Amino acid sequence: MRIIYISIGHVAEGVRRKLEDKTLFLIQAGIDVELCWVDAGNVPEEMTNAESLPVSHRVAQKIGTWLFFWRFSVGVDQFNIYRTMHSFLKNKKFDFILMRYPVADYFLWRFIRRYPGKIVFEHNTIEEKELKIRQTHSFYYRYFFLGEKIFGKKVRQLAGGMIGVTPEITSWQTAIAGPKIPRTTVSNGIRVSRVSVRNGSSFKGNELNLLLLAGSEAPWHGVDILLNAFKRYSGDCKIHCYIAGNIASGLRKEAEMMDSVTLLPNQTGIELDRLVDQCHVGIGSLGFGDAFLVQASTLKVREYWSRGLPFLLGYEDVDLIQNTEMVPYYLRVQGDLDLREVVSFALRAYAIPDVSRRLRECAYKYIDYQLKVNAYVAFINSLIE
Secondary structure, eight states: OEEEEEEESOOOHHHHHHHHHHHHHHHHTTOEEEEEEESSOOOOTTOTTEEEEOOOOHHHHHHTTSTTGGGGHHHHHHHHHHHHHHHHHTTOOOSEEEEEOOOOOHHHHHHHHTSTTTEEEEEOSOHHHHHHHHTTTOHHHHHHHHHHHHHHHHHHHTOSEEEESSHHHHHHHHHHHOTTSOEEEOOOOBOGGGSOOOOOOOOOSSEEEEEEEEESOOGGGOHHHHHHHHHHOOOSSEEEEEEEEOOOHHHHHHHHTOTTEEEEOOOOHHHHHHHHHHOSEEEOOOOSTTTTOSEEOOHHHHHHHHHTOOEEESSEETTTTTOGGGGGGEEEOOSSOOHHHHHHHHHHHHTSTTHHHHHHHHHHHHTBHHHHHHHHHHHHHHHHO
16 A cells, blocks of 8 residues: 655644654555655655655745735645645555645645545644634634635545544544544554653652643643743742743743743754753643643653653543553643642652653553554555455
């Protein structure tokens, strides 16, 4: 079986590693996969089975300088993206195109009509709800919100299949596409062996370091919830939080004025290893409850989990539901965050002998891609039968 795996646009470092890991394990499972980055810059040198398709933005950028007509620049970019993809695919032989769902518009609808039943979408969110939240931020988000409203159902009904990362997301997509489109749920995983296990000091109750891997800016990180918790905190334990990645400008200004918070750029490689070693608790997304999702399968939590860093989160993680083995290693936050509860949780977690090694062993059992890819392969094979 041959699959072209497509990702459109720039992706954060965590997402890039996710796609590379998944591709590696699919190949190891016997599927011929080519990872294709469209309009995402250069392909990392270590990915020999990947190809980069650059897209020219010159015309769109020129239109963007014109009064009123600047609104058409998004459409021009979309036209060029799908023209580039079609030129690449027209001489390719493949059974399916596996695609991170890029959000619907006229150009995606026109593109999928050329490959009906051949495109399997990966859905990592409920797109329409997310875009409804973001549409006030820029015309770019308004364009795609309207695109989803107009073309979302048409696009899904032409798909060969759908894969959601949570049952909640899969159910939403099915309600739009209809029951005839094959679908399954496979939560996000990680190549556990790719990351190093935490090798830092234990928490003794006097100084607690927290870590939030924010990656790209998004309201559901819950940075506002975190900062408000620091404002309310008056306990004896000294607590400090490191936030790595991009956050909203207003929250950044607020955090810069707080001695208990350190802002860092995105951390990778040895820098991230050292940062994890000096922290005791990882912070998953805290703001989904106020946004649009009850369930999620975030990459940051899988990063903490695989590194052996106990963590807290503010949503229902699908790999933790009814997982009694993981109960001692994470804290589910509902409502306001109370840092005194975080201190108590950290004391309980670090009272477990060799807690980081035990947590990493759980990662191999529940979230390693070696397990996740089996579900992918089974679903893709079912589409051919």
